[in-house]
Amino acid sequence: MTGADLRAPRMNHVRYIALTLVLASAAPARADDWLSAGFDALHQRVTTERVGSGFEPGWSLTLASPYAISSPAAADGVLVMGARDGVVRAFAAGTGKLLWQFATGDTVQASPAIKDGRVFVSSLDGKLYALHLADGTLAWQRELGGLEYASPTVVGDSLLVPHGFPGRTLLKLDAKTGDTLWETSPDLLMQFSNSSPVSDGAQVFMAVNEGQLHSFDFATGNHLWSYQTDGIVNATGPLLANGRVYLFPGGASGKLHAVDAATGRSAAGWPVDVPAAEIDVTGTRIDRDFATSSLTINGSLLTFDLRVDDAVDGDGDGAVDQYLLRESVVAMSPTDGHLIWQSANGRKLIASANDLPSFWLCP
Numbered sequence: 001m002t003g004a005d006l007r008a009p010r011m012n013h014v015r016y017i018a019l020t021l022v023l024a025s026a027a028p029a030r031a032d033d034w035l036s037a038g039f040d041a042l043h044q045r046v047t048t049e050r051v052g053s054g055f056e057p058g059w060s061l062t063l064a065s066p067y068a069i070s071s072p073a074a075a076d077g078v079l080v081m082g083a084r085d086g087v088v089r090a091f092a093a094g095t096g097k098l099l100w101q102f103a104t105g106d107t108v109q110a111s112p113a114i115k116d117g118r119v120f121v122s123s124l125d126g127k128l129y130a131l132h133l134a135d136g137t138l139a140w141q142r143e144l145g146g147l148e149y150a151s152p153t154v155v156g157d158s159l160l161v162p163h164g165f166p167g168r169t170l171l172k173l174d175a176k177t178g179d180t181l182w183e184t185s186p187d188l189l190m191q192f193s194n195s196s197p198v199s200d201g202a203q204v205f206m207a208v209n210e211g212q213l214h215s216f217d218f219a220t221g222n223h224l225w226s227y228q229t230d231g232i233v234n235a236t237g238p239l240l241a242n243g244r245v246y247l248f249p250g251g252a253s254g255k256l257h258a259v260d261a262a263t264g265r266s267a268a269g270w271p272v273d274v275p276a277a278e279i280d281v282t283g284t285r286i287d288r289d290f291a292t293s294s295l296t297i298n299g300s301l302l303t304f305d306l307r308v309d310d311a312v313d314g315d316g317d318g319a320v321d322q323y324l325l326r327e328s329v330v331a332m333s334p335t336d337g338h339l340i341w342q343s344a345n346g347r348k349l350i351a352s353a354n355d356l357p358s359f360w361l362c363p
Contacts, residue, residue: 025088032074037111038294041155042240043198045296059096063089069235071111071151073119078133080119082108088121088129090136099135104129104218109235111196113159115175119161122148128161130178140178144171149194149235155218160204162193170197170214172221182221189214196237198245203261205245207233213247213257215223215264225264227272229257231290239295242334246273246302251292254308256337272337276308279324281315281349305345309356323350325357 030050039045063083070082079093084107105125112121118139119131126358130139146164151162158181163169168189172181190210197206201223204216211229216222221307231249238247244267245259255271279285293305310324327346332339348354 036113037071073112075114102136115154120152142178151196155199160197165192198240248292283312288312
């Protein structure tokens with residue numbers, strides 16, 4: 001996939017978004033706070049909270065808005081999300097009642113993050129907004145000047161914000177004021193980043209388009225190491241666990257990477273191939289692309305949703321005339337990368353590339 005393709009992704013046009021909050025059935029139960037798309041700065045996407053036997057939807061609603069890929073964040077009984085109409089909306093977590101909304105200047109595809117009563121959200125209008133969680137009023141805003149797809153990461157009293165296209169930097173901002181604490185050199189990164197960074201408070205790890213993974217010193221912003229994958233990296237973020245940075249860059253690559261956080265070198269035996277079934281239709285496979293959700297780790301399971309798109313020549317004339325899309329939920333070992341289980345999650349056969357769900361998205 002070329003740089004031009006990445007900078008101007010095609011978007012399919014689904015007209016409505018349905019939002020469901022799942023709660024335990026006993027009133028007035030409410031889920032624990034989930035402060036960002038990755039749950040915490042490590043982006044392991046795991047909470048110790050468990051539901052009982054009564055696992056039923058508490059409420060659902062449909063918004064007359066284009067579809068969203070912005071994951072909700074929740075704190076203090078308020079659930080916040082963005083959508084492609086550029087509006088950030090807040091709902092009562094217990095009832096789904098709309099509490100407030102704030103219109104940015106363009107599409108919001110990044111997921112919000114919440115810290116100390118403020119919501120931080122990026123927009124494709126090139127700005128980062130800090131909103132008061134209580135009423136949605138503006139606390140401050142920063143002009144970043146790029147296409148801000150990446151979700152901000154909260155680390156202590158700081159925000160880590162990748163500079164979207166055409167920018168090629170990572171910024172550390174003061175969460176209270178929006179002031180810049182440091183910014184990386186614009187000559188360092190090969191490409192822009194749509195991926196949310198992770199941090200353990202000592203190092204910062206950020207993936208950028210064209211397949212690079214970088215490490216920076218959290219305190220100073222000094223560059224520590226770079227690692228080159230064989231994929232593209234789009235919205236999928238890295239995950240930090242067990243002293244390793246895990247990343248599935250996707251694109252033409254079906255490899256899952258585990259990189260030593262201290263040295264920036266591949267862990268022994270890595271990267272590993274993620275299983276993808278051969279085509280199950282008549283024809284010859286011409287091309288294959290991979291997309292994945294961001295990774296989740298829970299003990300001995302490294303899990304993710306995988307989408308594999310096969311371009312197939314069905315009539316033998318050498319040209320692609322059908323596209324086979326398949327999804328599965330995959331669990332692999334974070335230690336050595338062997339497959340633990342894989343479960344089919346969807347299949348579709350289409351005739352036109354124009355009908356492909358674009359931007360390499362998974363549900």
